[in-house]
Amino acid sequence: MKNNGGRIDRGLAVRELLAGRGDELVVIGLGSPVWDCTAVEDHPLNFPLWGAMGSAAMIGLGLALAQPERRVLVITGDGEMLMGLGALPTIAAQKPENLAIAVLDNEIYGETGGQPTHTSFGVSLSGMARGAGFSDTLTATDDEGLSRAVQMVLFGRGPVLCDIKVTQNASPLVMPPREGVALKNRFREALLGPDALKE
């Protein structure tokens, strides 16, 4: 992998996170991270968001508390994470060991015209997570950083947050289903079994 001026190819970053996937439960923040993750696999244990911006990390917390034996990954963008920053102290207070957040941080609102996000002005999401009391955090800007981030996200004692500085190229539009009830039901059926749909 080449180093794109301190940025990691976003498609590569997501493939590294999800390739060879085990039994992780994945919540995906709206926008490009949804296309990136779906390009790897439209997996039933993905819960991709098409709205509710700012909710991904907290959905991850509710899921992690309900399923303490399963690894829960939240994969989201910097804009989405910035909209729900209160989740950082709320998660840190619960100390879920099975919860990891990976932020694909391209420093722009890529879906809305490329306006700069706060991280482009030097705001550090990993720094805020560290200040909140996450177990471990890092900002990844190169190959080695990505390798460490993948290890931390998949295996580190949670809660962890990795801010992965990624390229600003648009992601290929690989879309999952859009209908919310279908996304919810396929996730619950895959995780809890067919009787979950009768509850």
Place this chain on the structure above:
Amino acid sequence: MNPISDSDNPNGWPADIHRVFRAADIRQVGYVPDSGHAELIRLCTSDPDIVAVPLTSEEEGVSLVAGAWLGGQRGAILMQSSGVGNCMNLFTLAANCHFPVLLLVTMRGEWGEFNPWQVPMGRSAGPMIEMAGGTVYRAEDAASVGPVVEAAASLAFNTSGLVAVALAQKLIGAKTFGRAAGEE
């Protein structure tokens, strides 16, 4: 589920709500503190079968209970009426995905309110929940709290939607100022 007790209950209506939570198998309770919810928060925090999650802002609770439901657990959210306004965009999780979202809303800005800044959200909290596609039940006195919350929980979890119980300020006031539950 057993019938929920009445105003003779020495522990009052917060204990009635807690009993409904237990009977409904609610396992995650997100809250932003309110004096009207103080006793219920204590009961939930000390219950080993419930994870009580302090939130920095109420909308986190909507996401929390959505995630809980994805993972096979039921949740509820405690807030005061001003917090409803913070939730509006996140209520779309309930509208789009039919997540069950049960809110217990202590009302401010109505019965004998001292603080004028509480009045606007006191007036608009209920209509906002309805605009978001939710149903609002209301409890005006201690004896009705248990049955109303029980009915709201049944509606939320059996029909997978946004359901709120507005706990009237008349009820909260009776508690805050040290009068016996139900006494007016």
